[in-house]
Amino acid sequence: MPAPADRRYSPSHEWHKQDGDIITIGITQFAVDELTDVTYVDLPAKGKQLSAGKSFGEIESVKATSELYSAIAGEVIEANAALKDDPSLVNQDPYGKGWMIKVKAPGADLSSLLSAEQYNAKHS
Amino acid sequence: MAEIKHTPFYDFHVKCGAKMVDFAGWEMPLLYKGIIAEHEHTRTKASIFDVSHMGRLKFTGKDAEAFLERICTRNLAKGAVGQSMYSLVCNEAGGVLDDVIVSRFPDHLFMVCNASNREKLLGWFEKQKNGRNVNIEDQTFSTAMVAIQGPKAAEVLDSVLPDPLSDIKRYHFQTQRYMMMISFTVFRSGYTGEDGAEIVCGNSAAAMAVNFLLKGDGEHQLLQPAGLGARDTLRMEAGMPLYGHELGENGDPLSAGLGWAVDLNKDFIGAAALRKIQQDGLKQKLVGLFIDGPRAARQDMTVLKDGKPVGKVTSGATSPTLKRCIAMAYVDADCAAAGTVLSVDIRGNTVAATVTPLPFYKRPK
Incomplete structure (x- = not known):
């Protein structure tokens, strides 16, 4: 499944979707395919301050553990609670139900991230 | 870099849509549909694994x-x-x-x-x-090898092979012929903790053999392909060591719990050193660990007792069958008794781990 055009992509395979002041972050289909079956997602609590380029959590698959990175600074306003009960939502729907966190980041500039077209060209 | 090697089943893997990875210089299937699905299929029905790289x-x-x-x-x-x-x-x-x-x-x-x-x-x-x-x-390049593993492995094999699998005892083998022409050897062994067989045949018969096996049970689809990912979680549950994890040149078979496969009364390379290790008493032992919580312990993570390092994890994963985190680790001999409560440093978090006898999983008789 190609990366959708309505968001921007980091080289470490997180997508960032901007809706006004709120940025939703998740991981790409490519990342999911590399990870294999996701067994656990460790996400930050509401209120946590994120720094740009820093790890905000971890994702465990049956095969390996990886860090999750935010490309922007901001405050976590929500983590996807559904992933606690069913981490496989990340496998089933990485661009939808498998989202990870919503971050309040007014004026965040995502233009340095990859467009969907650029990301897809690198990771088809 | 040496050119990547392909087994005779390479086209089969590609046709099945496998995700391929480099394993020891061979391009091998990591998974076809998903590691957990393939793991569960092996535990409940039967899976076919390409092990021709061995x-x-x-x-x-x-x-x-x-x-x-x-x-x-x-x-x-x-x-x-x-x-x-x-x-x-x-x-x-x-x-x-x-x-x-x-x-x-x-x-x-x-x-x-x-x-x-x-x-x-x-x-x-x-x-x-x-x-x-x-x-x-x-004969690695002139032959092919597949493992058929799972509670339905015998049923699948009996539907296609001339002789029933029950004729072959565990850790025995039989060379059979198909249509008087194609010779192959059925070894009753495996690396999953399930019943099954490993079959070696000539390269030229490989493609036909796999089609034959997969179609042998008709519409039942008892047999499905499984990749190296599932093979790893299956062997971990079965408490079986993997070279590069539980075994290596810096470790010995006695500490790995493989004394049953070492005859110290015999003359072989390493016997003197192993006799001395035995006499001096084992410093560390390989143990199973149940890890609390949802985070898997991974190779090289430190095992602690009362905050002090007592060992290292060799393998770990979330067990698809037991639905909890399991690991194998070498720990100091005085920490190796079943029931001992230790902890593992999982990326800065100290998580409780309880020593448990291996294997984690035994197939129901």
Whole structure:
């Protein structure tokens, strides 16, 4: 499944979707395919301050553990609670139900991230 | 870099949409549909694994037997024709060069070794020959090998093979013929903790064999392909060691709990060192750990007791069958008793871990 055009992509395979002041972050289909079956997602609590380029959590698959990175600074306003009960939502729907966190980041500039077209060209 | 190698089942993997990875220089299927699905299919029905990347070596010559007795820790003389034996190959210090299965044919001995160690072993064997009359034929590239594993493995195999699997006892084998022409050998062994067989045939018969096996049970679809990902979680649940994780040149078979495959009364390379290790008492032992919480422990993570390091994790994963985190680890001998509560440093978080007897999973009888 190609990366959708309505968001921007980091080289470490997180997508960032901007809706006004709120940025939703998740991981790409490519990342999911590399990870294999996701067994656990460790996400930050509401209120946590994120720094740009820093790890905000971890994702465990049956095969390996990886860090999750935010490309922007901001405050976590929500983590996807559904992933606690069913981490496989990340496998089933990485661009939808498998989202990870919503971050309040007014004026965040995502233009340095990859467009969907650029990301897809690198990771088809 | 050497060119990546393909098994005779490469086209089959691609056709099935496998995700391929480089494993010990071979392009192998990591998974087809998903590791957990393939794991569960193996535990409930039956799976076919391509294990053609593993080394297959044929030993002939009048000194072949004496040579292998010197190479292997196991007393091979106790094995009859038609029998397979798990053994270690050690260096002089008792370090593990590989773990292998040696099978006794009427006119030769046959060894299956790890893909990652095949070239190292061939070099080691060459050095150890010392003028003995032994000929080693590397059949890795002229033959193919598949494992059929799972509670329905016998049902699947019996629907296609001329002789029933029940004729072959565990760790025995039989060479059979199909349509009087194609010869293949069925070994009743495996690396999943399930019943099943490993089948070796000539390269040219490989593609036909896999189609035949997959179609053999008609519409039931009992048999599905499974990749290396599931193979790893299956062997972990079964408490089986993997070279590079539980076994290596810096470890010995006794600490790994494989004393049953080491005959210290026999003369073999590493025997003196292993006798000394035995006499001095084991410093560390391989144990199973149940880890609290949803985070898997991984290789090289530190095991602690009361905050002090007492060992290292060798393998770990979330067990698809038990739905909890399992790991294997080497820990100090005084921490190795079942029930001992230890902890593992999982990326800065100290998580409780309880020593538990291996295997984690035993198939229902």
